[in-house]
Amino acid sequence: METKIKSAVIDPSIKKKHKLEAKAVKVYYDGFTAIKGIDMNIKANKVTAFIGPSGCGKSTFLRLFNRMNDYVDGFRMEGEILIDGENIYKKKVNVEQLRKQVGMVFQKPNPFPKSIFENVAYGLKIQGINDKKYLLERVEESLKQVALWDEVKDNLNKSALALSGGQQQRLCIARTLAVEPSIILMDEPTSALDPLSTAKIEELIYQLKNQYTIVIVTHNMQQAGRVSDYTAFFYMGELIEYDSSKKLFTNPEKKQTENYITGRFG
Numbered sequence: 616m617e618t619k620i621k622s623a624v625i626d627p628s629i630k631k632k633h634k635l636e637a638k639a640v641k642v643y644y645d646g647f648t649a650i651k652g653i654d655m656n657i658k659a660n661k662v663t664a665f666i667g668p669s670g671c672g673k674s675t676f677l678r679l680f681n682r683m684n685d686y687v688d689g690f691r692m693e694g695e696i697l698i699d700g701e702n703i704y705k706k707k708v709n710v711e712q713l714r715k716q717v718g719m720v721f722q723k724p725n726p727f728p729k730s731i732f733e734n735v736a737y738g739l740k741i742q743g744i745n746d747k748k749y750l751l752e753r754v755e756e757s758l759k760q761v762a763l764w765d766e767v768k769d770n771l772n773k774s775a776l777a778l779s780g781g782q783q784q785r786l787c788i789a790r791t792l793a794v795e796p797s798i799i800l801m802d803e804p805t806s807a808l809d810p811l812s813t814a815k816i817e818e819l820i821y822q823l824k825n826q827y828t829i830v831i832v833t834h835n836m837q838q839a840g841r842v843s844d845y846t847a848f849f850y851m852g853e854l855i856e857y858d859s860s861k862k863l864f865t866n867p868e869k870k871q872t873e874n875y876i877t878g879r880f881g
């Protein structure tokens with residue numbers, strides 16, 4: 616059976632542009648206020664970096680965009696998160712569908728204890744897609760996008776767990792891309808990786824931004840400077856400054872931003 620899913624990779628004329636917005640967002644974990652009222656517009660088809668000291672709310676804020684906090688005990692949110700103008704916390708929103716559109720890559724590579732092929736095909740298979748030819752095509756494309764294809768093409772049936780950490784993280788990104796999201800959230804995707812693997816992921820992020828809206832949390836300010844178009848500096852649950860990365864790193868408006876980027880705290 617031929618599947619109807621169109622691929623933006625196969626057909627680059629399919630332009631995907633999706634913007635994210637936060638309106639008066641507050642997040643509580645029980646009595647603790649983790650996000651203290653943030654308004655933000657995140658631009659489509661750009662890379663936006665979230666920086667700030669540990670515990671300032673970067674992950675919490677990032678996870679709002681695919682509702683990954685929903686199951687956290689004590690989590691409560693006020694305000695609105697909109698994707699293309701649609702409030703994703705409305706009752707009628709299909710969260711499964713949302714997470715397909717808004718993919719996520721975590722700090723530690725988390726491949727399933729399955730073959731390389733099965734890892735990448737996983738998201739398609741759970742959607743009920745079983746067309747072998749199509750699956751192989753998508754797996755190949757996704758692995759090519761993350762520059763892993765040449766390294767694994769002769770070993771697609773090998774366990775993903777046998778790959779190096781850097782390869783595993785690229786595999787996890789391929790797994791995310793295979794279901795063709797339009798937005799990719801990355802929470803410190805290179806913090807567990809060696810410099811060479813980190814460079815490969817950074818190169819990859821750069822390549823992907825034409826097709827995807829990417830938000831990346833990073834501890835590493837050099838990384839934010841290298842990969843992102845825009846940078847947002849968070850401090851204690853507040854968005855202190857948000858600007859083009861060039862401006863923020865060379866001529867920040869706020870003293871707190873300057874102190875942070877010059878390494879005076881954090």
Ligand SMILES: Nc1ncnc2c1ncn2[C@@H]1O[C@H](COP(=O)(O)OP(=O)(O)O)[C@@H](O)[C@H]1O
Pocket residue numbers: 644647649667668669670671672673674675676687688689
């Ligand atoms: N599941 C949770 N339960 C209670 N508090 C949490 C939970 N997750 C995060 N927090 C708290 O919320 C604040 C922001 O955390 P987080 O978003 O992880 O920050 P960051 O990613 O910037 O390090 C921290 O004070 C943290 O301790």
Ligand SMILES: [Mg+2]
Pocket residue numbers: 673674675802832
């Ligand atoms: Mg975090």
